[in-house]
Amino acid sequence: MERVFKIAIAIIGITMLVNFLFIVGFGVYKTFHGFDVLLRDGAPGKPGLEIVESLDLFLVALVFLILGAGFMKLFYPEMREFKSLKWPWLKIDNFNQLKELVWNAFLLTLLITFGTQVLRASGSFQWTFLIIPVSVLLFALSARVLRH
Template structure:
C-alpha cells in the first residue's frame, strides 16, 4: 500500500509546506491583533466604553493562535506519516509520534476540543 503512495510524496510535501506557511500567517495575524488590542487598552487608559472593546482583539488572537496550532500539528503529522515515514521517532517530540491517520485525527481532535472540556458546566 505504501509503495502506491510514494509517487505522491512530492504532492504531500507541497501540502505540508503550504500548511506550515498558513500556520505562520496565522501566528503573524495573532501577533498583529494582540498589538492592536494592547494599543487600544493603553489609549483608553484601560477603560472599556461603548463602541470601544480592545479585549475583542485579544479574543480574536486566541482564535488565530489556536488555528495556527492546528495547522502546525496537521502539517507536521502529515509530513511524519507520508514524507518521513521511515525516519526513527527517537528524536521526535512525544506528541508527534503518530503512526496512522487515525492517531493524527485523534491528536487534532484533542487539540481542538480538550480546552473546552476543561469547563464542563458551561455551554459554548
C-alpha cells in the same frame, strides 16, 4: 504514480506549515493591536476581545501546525527535519493519532470561537449562539464513542 502522491503530500504539508506561520503572524498583530486599544481607549475599546480573537487565531495556527508536521512525519518519516521532532504532544505514528490530536485541537478552537462570540455580543443572546456549544458537545460525544 507513487512519486506524484509524494509530491502532492509534500505540497499539502508545506502549504499547511506556511499557513501556520501566516496565522501566527496575524495573531501576534491582533495581540499587539489589543494592547494598543487598551492603552489608547481603555476598557471601553474592548481590548479583551482583540486578545481573545488572537488566542483563537493561535489555536487555528496550532491545527495547521499539527496537520502540516503530522502529514510530513507520516508520509516522509525518513526526513531528518521531521524525524528529529521530539515534541511529546506531537507523537504521531499513525493516522489515527493524527486524527485524534487534530480533533482535540479543533474542539478547543470551537470553544474559544464561542467565547469570542459571547464577548462580541454585548447584550442579548439569540438562540443561534447555542449552535457552537451543541456542536462541540456532539463532536466530543462522537469522539468518545469512537474511542470505545
